[in-house]
Amino acid sequence: MSHAGAASPTLRALVVDDESLARARLRTLLSDCTQPAAQCVAEAANAVQALALAQHQDVDVALIDIHMPGADGLTLARALRALEHAPALIFVTAHAEHAVEAFDLEALDYLTKPVRLERLQQALQKVERFTQSRRVLETDSPKSDVLIIQERGRTERLPLAQILYFKAELKYVTVRTATRSYILDGSLNELEEKYATDFVRIHRNALIARRAVRALEKHFDAEEGEGWAVRLNGVDELLAVSRRQLATVRELVSR
Numbered sequence: 001m002s003h004a005g006a007a008s009p010t011l012r013a014l015v016v017d018d019e020s021l022a023r024a025r026l027r028t029l030l031s032d033c034t035q036p037a038a039q040c041v042a043e044a045a046n047a048v049q050a051l052a053l054a055q056h057q058d059v060d061v062a063l064i065d066i067h068m069p070g071a072d073g074l075t076l077a078r079a080l081r082a083l084e085h086a087p088a089l090i091f092v093t094a095h096a097e098h099a100v101e102a103f104d105l106e107a108l109d110y111l112t113k114p115v116r117l118e119r120l121q122q123a124l125q126k127v128e129r130f131t132q133s134r135r136v137l138e139t140d141s142p143k144s145d146v147l148i149i150q151e152r153g154r155t156e157r158l159p160l161a162q163i164l165y166f167k168a169e170l171k172y173v174t175v176r177t178a179t180r181s182y183i184l185d186g187s188l189n190e191l192e193e194k195y196a197t198d199f200v201r202i203h204r205n206a207l208i209a210r211r212a213v214r215a216l217e218k219h220f221d222a223e224e225g226e227g228w229a230v231r232l233n234g235v236d237e238l239l240a241v242s243r244r245q246l247a248t249v250r251e252l253v254s255r
Contacts, residue, residue, distance in 0.1 A: 010036070010037040010038060010039050010129055011036055011038040011039070011060045011061055011124055011128065011131070012038075012039060012041045012058065012059045012060045012061075013030055013039065013040050013041065013042075013059060013060065013061050013063055014040075014041070014042045014043070014044070014050060014054060014057075014059040014060070014061070014062045014063070014087060015027060015030075015040050015042070015043040015044070015046070015054060016043070016044045016045075016047070016050040016062060016063065016065060016068075016073065016076065017043075017066065017068070017092070017197055018046060018066075018068045018069055019065075020045070022065065022092075022113070023043050023166065025114075025115070026040065026063055026092065026115065027040040027043070028093070029115060029117055029120050029224065030120070032117055033117070033120060033121050033124055034121075035121060035125070036124055036125065036127075036128045038061075038124055041057065041059060042054075042057055042059060042132060044073070045068075046068055046069065046070050047068060047070060047071035047072070047073070047075060047076035047229070048070065048071065049079075050062070050076055051079050053089060053195075054080055054083060055083065058085060059087045060070050060087055060088060060127060060131050061087050061088045061089075061090060061108075061124070061127045062075060062076075062077075062080055062087045062088070062089055062090070063090045063091075063092050063111075064076055064089065064090070064091055064092065065092055065093055066091055066093040066095065067093060067094075073091060073093070077089050077091075077107065081106070081189075083153040088108050088126075088127045088130050089106070089107040089108060089130065090107060090109045090110070090111060090123050090127070091107050091109075091110045091111065092106055092111045092112075092113065092115060093110075093111075093112065093113065094112065094113040094245065096110075096112055106168065106187050106188065106189070108123065108126045108127055108130055108171065108185065109122070109123035109126055111123060115189045121231070125172075126185050129150050129185040130185040130186060130187075132150060133148060133150065133184065133185060133186045139184075144173070145159060145160050145161065146158060146159055146160060147160055147163065147184075149175065149182045149183075150185075151182060151183055157182075157184075158175065158182065158252060160195065160198060162177045162178070163175055163176070163177055163199075163209060164176050164177060164178065164208065164209050164212045164232050164233075164234050164235055165199075165206060165207060165208045165212075165232065165235075165239060166184075166188060166191050166199065166207040167196060167205055167206045167207075167239070168188045168204075168205040168206070168207065169205075171186075172184060172185055172186075172238065173186050173187075173188060173191070176235060178234035178235065179216050188205070188206075188249065189208060191207060192207055195207075198210060198211070200245075200248060200249075200252065201248075202230055202239060202240075202241045202242065202245045202248075202249055203239070203240050203241060203242045203245065204242065206239050206240070208230060208232060208239060209232070210252060211216075212232040212233050212234060212247065213230060213232060213233075213249070213252045213253055214230075214231045214232055214233045215226060215230070215231040215253065216229075216230055216231075216241070216249055217229055217231060217251045218249060219238055219240065221240060227240060227241070227243075228240075228241045228246055228249075229241055230249055230253075239252075
């Protein structure tokens with residue numbers, strides 16, 4: 001990996017598809033990518049083969065077909081996420097009906113076949129931002145008091161003390177302060193692990209700052225029905241609390 005100031009490294013890709021022609025096309029498209037540059041360093045025809053490769057070879061991104069014989073791409077993605085150095089995930093498929101489930105797995109993008117070069121480049125740009133953010137998370141000390149935000153061509157150091165919550169949207173994480181929102185290409189799971197001292201999970205899609213908790217309220221959600229939500233100092237919106245996390249939030253409020 002290169003250091004700050006050096007040229008961006010070539011992204012190393014694992015291509016997973018049971019059709020050899022589809023793999024060959026992606027290999028060619030990856031070699032045509034320039035911003036960022038990318039290279040297929042490994043390919044697999046099924047989930048078992050792909051997982052074995054990912055366990056023994058560092059890859060930055062896995063491009064995964066969803067419909068494969070045996071374990072499908074979503075099952076593979078769950079296994080890859082559990083790796084110590086999990087690659088970023090991009091699904092490549094002819095079927096769009098699994099998009100929501102894919103983003104629940106924190107996939108960075110979802111490409112439909114036939115894949116266009118321009119669309120692949122957009123997806124890889126997300127991967128590049130994601131890997132840069134992760135590199136910062138890994139190299140900062142565990143008690144790092146800033147988060148590096150890369151947005152619209154600029155890099156900003158955001159003090160952790162200003163952040164009220166992280167919320168996973170379809171393709172990214174929203175970082176909210178009292179004055180504005182930022183977009184982060186990253187994983188809620190990594191943020192939770194990194195900042196467990198200061199932030200707590202309240203729902204599968206949200207982490208909140210422990211210090212910002214103001215109240216726990218009964219709340220009716222159009223999709224989830226009767227439930228609970230937390231109110232934070234500094235923002236008006238309510239954030240849903242899952243039943244699993246309710247006891248944790250009650251304890252925070254009562255302190």
